[in-house]
Amino acid sequence: MDRRQQKTREAIFSAFSTLLSKKNYSKITVQEIIDTANVGRTTFYAHFETKDDLLREMCILLFDHVFSDVLPIENTHDFSEAEDKTGTSITHILYHLRDNHRNILEILSCDSGEIFLKFFRQYLNDLIAKYIVITIPSEIPEDFLINHISGSFVNMV
Amino acid sequence: MDRRQQKTREAIFSAFSTLLSKKNYSKITVQEIIDTANVGRTTFYAHFETKDDLLREMCILLFDHVFSDVLPIENTHDFSEAEDKTGTSITHILYHLRDNHRNILEILSCDSGEIFLKFFRQYLNDLIAKYIVITIPSEIPEDFLINHISGSFVNMV
DNA sequence: TCTGTACCAAACACTTTGTTCTGTAACTGC
């Protein structure tokens, strides 16, 4: 990728992040973003379709990093066996959050936090659904349990 | 209150509710609301300051009803004693939700559900914080536990 | 029946959006 593109992209993400800590997502205008990032209007729309698209791309950037080296938990058909490995994966995520790469903690707890927490939860839900086989004997449907686990973790964060 | 006001207010809420089931909150315009409700632009702004204000008023209307006859749980300084009463209160809320007054279930599970779930959670959080004294011996801070309970309930809904 | 108030329609200044030009600067491959 062209260095100019990288620079511009980074400037826009950075500006967006800065603005998010100051005001609600819905109140932020494209004009403010490009003024803060110091890029032209045309440039913004060359990189992102809309403001919502920027949000989406930002989430992918953020969470792909957080979940990047979370080891797949395979062959865990018994919950008691899986427990430790699950714990390790969760710990990895917490470490990433503590590192606060790209100010993810500020973004997650900002005024528009729900939007990002929603994405966060989707990621986590997929991760749990994919790699953890729950074998606790229960009448509660599995997706219900998965939702409870991911939801509780996100709430905690 | 003037019958005309009641009628207008109801028409706007109804139109708003209808539109919410069709598209995302952020994509709904005031023009669409007043067209669906069949009221004038001036009238809308006489009742609500902005679209966000309408949302806020809608939430108050919805959740005040849901939480209306939830009995205050008092004098429950022991969790085991409180358990039954808490259960009763929660059940009341579930009954209200089942009744689906003003299509609250559709609104909570619509495309913009997070916005309403956020309000829902705030209400529930206040309720739990106010009326339930948790005495489980634990190193976990009380507000953390309260958040976990309210969050889990909302996730379940 | 009368008085006040809620309503409507139309027009308004204003903001924001997303696009389309033209010219300029920077990067990549050779």
Place this chain on the structure above:
DNA sequence: GCAGTTACAGAACAAAGTGTTTGGTACAGA
């Protein structure tokens, strides 16, 4: 280092949405 390509800025644009103001109409409550 050169040539062709690509990214960028700046400005101007139509289109859509916002919130307000105006003057006139119809209905509610006493």
